[in-house]
Amino acid sequence: MAETTSRILALLSLLQTHRQWPGPELAARLEVTQRTLRRDVERLRELGYRVEATRGSTGGYRLEAGSQLPPLLLSDDEAVTMAIGLRAAVTQGLVDGDVTTTSALAKFEQVLPPALRSRVNALAAHVETRAPETGAAPVSQELLGRLALACRDRERIRFRYDRPGADPTRRVVEPHALVASARTWFLVCWDVDRSDWRTFRVDRMDDLLLTRLRFEPRALPTESAAAFVERAFEGLRTRSSAEIHLHAPLAEVLARFGPWAKGAVAVDERTTRWTIQADGTPALLRILSWIPEDMPFTIVDPGLAEAARRHSRRLDEAVQGR
Known part of the structure; x- marks a missing residue:
């Protein structure tokens, strides 16, 4: 009996790691016959797990969503990661995140073994999460969950995309990863119609559709999905630059400014030319x-000089109370 129980638990663990398993491969992983596999699948169904079986060359077994949540099998590392993730989720701009994550975390940590709870507390003490900025767009937890499954299962998806000032478009993509920024969540994916990363x-x-079409993963053009999102932002930013003259020797400027003086060059023994860059004139x-x-x-750039004059007049009026 103990051997059968262990085997069924192992089967459940495998079904939870992939969207679909071919029958022969699943039986080989468990080191049982396909007849035994069918019996074990039936036992899981009796316990409330909806295991779908399909025939044919592309068939196999897959764990479907049921009418209620059955028990999940998590490794120690997965349990710790989930607890830390729940603690962080409250700061990530989820719809009703502060309510639902607190409730889920309380239930989850109630059943954590003492040793794992200690690991969670130790990690949480050294992990900081950045709260979303004011005006961050709320994101549906259901939608995030479906996208996360599509990323895990390498399943092509379709959805409607709404952009301000433009007509909605239908997109077909191969999802790679979800990235949480300080303002919102992003999906990094391969756009099938445009043959490029997006x-x-x-x-x-909105209107997300899981197609059940699998794809082979592609290599990102950056070292990570987060780096790809950052690069996309960089491409949207308009960098402004302006030249100023610091009335000090180059050696003094380098000593006082350190790495901030990158690009500074000597005009003469007493003057240093420094080109500053930022995202716009206010910066x-x-x-x-x-x-x-x-x-x-001295401000050499005429545009920046005029902006500085206007700003100076505004400050002067504020000081004078006009």
């Missing part, structure tokens, strides 16, 4: 305010 904001996705003005008071400088 990022999509999850809060703008360039903030850089100017950072320069120490005892280091005089």
Whole structure:
């Protein structure tokens, strides 16, 4: 009996790791005959697990969603990761995340063995999560869950994508990973129709359809999905630059500014040319305010000089109370 129970638990664990298992491969992994496999599948069904079996060359066994949540099998590492993830989820802009994650975490940690609970507490003490910025778009937890399954199972999906100021479009993609930024969630995927990698904001996705069509994973053009999202943002940013002259020798500028003085060059023995860069003129003005008071400088760029004059007049009016 113990051997049968262990085998059924092993079968359940395998069914939870992949969307679908071919019957012969599953039987080989469990080191049983296909007849025994069919009996074990039937025992799982009696316990409330919906295991679908399909025939043919592309057939096999897959674990389907049921009317209620049956027990899950988690390794120690998976349990710790899930507990940490639930603690972090409350800060990631999920719809009703503060309510549902607190409830789920309480139920989950109630059954954690003491040793695993200690690991969770130790990790949580050294993990910080960044709260979403004001105005972050809420994201459906159901949609995130379905997308996560599609990423795991390498299943092609279809959805409608809504962008402000543009007509909705239908997209067909091969999902790779979900990335949580400080503002929202992104899906990194291969766009089938455009034959290129794309990022999509999850809060703008709707009418999701899982096609059950599998795909072979592709290599990302970056080292990670998060890096791909960051690169996409970089491409959207408009960098502004302006030249200023610091009235100090290059050696002094390098000593005082350190790595921030990258690109600075000597104009003469007493003047250093420094090209500053930022995301727009307001950010360039903030850089100017950072320069120490005892280091005089001249704004060479006419556009930045005019912006500085306007800003100076505004500050003067604020001081005078006008």
